[in-house]
Amino acid sequence: MLARFSLAERLARRMRRWAISRHPSGHHIELTQRVIYIFPTRAGFAYLGVNLLILLLAINYQNNLAYAVCFMLGAVFLVSILHTYACLSGVVIETGRCEPVFAGEDIGFTYQLQAADRRVNQITLAIHDADLRSVAIEAGGSARLTLFRPARQRGWDEAGALYVESRYPLGLFRAWSWASLQTRCLVYPKPLQAKLPPPLSPAAAEGGRPVGSRLSGTDAFQGLDDYQPGDSMSRIAWKKLASGQGLKVRSYTAEQGQEFWLDASVWPGSQEIKLSEMTWQALQYHGQDQTYGLRLGGAEIPPDRGRNHLDRVLKQLALSPGAAGGSDTGERL
């Protein structure tokens, strides 16, 4: 594997590791001289090359104005080091909240940037495999940036080191830093529709309905309730909303005492497939506003309904130990 990398790349990786290890990780970092690196860009080197040509021109034609252009551009080169550096210096970066996503979707890692007492004209943020974002910030102001990246697998997904750079004003220099900010995002298993109906939970088999029997169309429409946060989007009465009667949700009667159990011990299939199918099923129940519980490994979440319950269930599914290596510690760097 290592053979694939050139020496320069390996050096660069080592340098990056070293740079990241130089400052403690946390939820915010202030870019100071300790962590800002600066180096000419390729354009900067080309600029120097052209400057050298101009110098040759001046020497050969003994032209003082050509000398002046050469020295002027050279001095601008030197001064722009400071400007580029100043662009990053004093910027404080904090991690923001990250909304959980399903595997395969894009995670948005959010960062809050606080400028120092001078304007940041251009600052670019990037994490591995993510798109990059540039932003300008007023002096003392702040900006929020979200970098999107495909979620790799269920469990905690780390953003990894954050790369920060600026090339303002002339692009001759690149000032950059790596911030090892603690940013992680919960990734739920990828929902997967089961080919078979959900199996019967032995625990629930005695009373009530068979677990997971299809409910399509069997519920009776009862009436409209006021919308509560956490209510399923699928229950919103859009027509009522459009006619100006406010946000209402349709409520259905489910037969009392009917509880559904997502029980891993009876669910067929391999571990990951099972988790994905249970996720899909949990979403189904949530969409139908059913009461459902989860039995997974040793853990049991009693039947309930609503958004928070769904999140708990999905989190449990996401962090379930398995072949995918989704670790529930989430604290690794």
Add this chain to the structure above:
Amino acid sequence: MSLFAHQKTVPKEALPALNARRWIFFSTVLCMLPQALHMPVWMSLLAGGLLVYAGLRLNRGIAQPPRLLKVLAVLVVLTVTALSILGKSTLLGLVILLVMANTLKLLELRTRRDVWVVVLVNCFIIAAAYLFSTSMLSGAYGVLSIVVLLASLITLHSEASSLWRVRWQPLKTAGLLLLQALPLALLIFLIFPRIGPLWSLELATPSARTGLSDSLAPGEISNLLRSDEMAFRVSFSGDPVPEQRRYWRAMTFDHFDGQRWRIDAAEPSRQLPDSRYTGDYQVIAEPASSAWLIALTPVNNGTGGLKLFPDGTVRAPEPLQQRFTYSLPLQDGTGETLSTEDLRRYLQVPAGNPRARAQVDQWLAEGLSKQQIVAAILQQYRQHFSYTLSPARLQGHRVDEFFFATREGFCEHFASATGLMLRMAGIPTRLVGGYLGGEWNPYSEYLLIRQRDAHAWVEAWLDGRWQRIDPTASVAPERVMDGIEELLQQSPGYLADQPLSMVRLEQQFALLAELRLRYQSLNYSWHRWVLGYDSRQEDLLKNWLGTLDYLKSVLLVLLPVTLVLVVIGWWLLRARPRYRDQISLDAERLSDRLSRKQPALARAAGETLQQYCRRAAAVLPDQADALMAWAEAAGQAQYDVASGVNMKLYRRRLKQLKQQL
């Protein structure tokens, strides 16, 4: 992700933002515009047409021309450029090529990398433009070009957000950048060692430059008399010489063929060693067609590299392609002697002009001395001749015709006739070509000699030395005293082709004359200190710093550069108070620190600083006092942001808290 992998973070494929594209286009046009003066007209038109298309494309987002068309355009432009370069100097050819290539690149500008190519070529073009013109105006134009170029780079590398709606912001930033770079640039300019050319290059095709030519026939100088062009500028170490003595010798003519005076023997007697020399007067010669330099007196000493001739004239080491500065002494004579060979040369008389010979023979028969013959000739001039710039054409025996028939003319006619007749009388004579007078600029204390000051007079060997005889002075003494300008103003033909000449305007507005002198003075300083700085550098540095050794010169560069950079760095990074932000930042740090010990001690969203501190104090009774004191100080500081009085207390409390934790 590697060190260089993140060069990729700025996507190369993306077309730069609209405002960046506009700036790039504008700056490129600005940089290339002066080149249109040097390029063949039809090349300029071609480039202009392509630029209009490029401008439309970059502004309106018109699609790129189809590939085939692009290839065709490149081929056409390259062929055309190659054709037009033929016969031009290398440099002009290079500049034309760069301009055309840049135009094409602008046409298919797509990525950030393309922009950089255009910008770098622009940099080179700005510098190369100075090889064609070094006037103050060009200097100012170059600065403007650089500012706009930097502004275009700034727009390219700023986040194109609402912050950059301000139209002039990039220009302001670029100006600031340039201003900060100026001290550094000036410093390097002053101390960078000026070395000779690394390899020799011809600047341009030898163009028809004005100036004295290497032969002299009546009627020739009259062309120069219409030229306002600057020829030489002279500054004196002591007092300037009086007006009557301002005869600037350039070359002497010893051979006359009946029509023209030529330089027959022009072997330099010696070349001055390559050393610096500070004479009584310093001359800055403008580029000219010949290498002859002017001198007030016969020369036997001066700046290194000059070629000295036996007749006391000087030549530059090579033709004056560029401005040339030299110093000479004021001296009484070089003790020149006449050999038999010299006698033969200076007494050479062509056949012809029988009436002049008869007149001279008659004077000799009357027993006139040499001095008397000179006086007789001048007497003739005074009585019967008039000075005019539009004399009748001379044919046949030219001296006869002039002396006995037309009796009007200017310096060449008088000098030529005098020279011939003195030779006929056995007096060794030579014609001198040069300049007379000059305009004194009181502001910069230098004498400006223009082409129209060109003059010709005679030197005759009398009493064992060469004596200057100016026959024109007998006819028109005001030519000597007031300069050619006064005289010409009365002449009907003068400046007929320049109806709006400054000279004419200045007759009516004294202020204009004043302004012109001021401008010339500024221009002189420009030439002396900027364009001609090379010749001054060594003296200047020596005056300031004494002798330079290696260590000293390194320090000389490093110290000021470091100092300037430190000052700019301080200015850029200096901390300004930002109390409110500082407090919330401190609070976050505290929250981070405490939550590492106990996760419950993280500051909750919406919790005020005071609430948070109270909660933390309950958990950490040991630090409770410090926490509450800090919270109180923070509260006070927040209500008093402007004066910052409570900030001191706040910092003290924060320090105490940190020590306790």
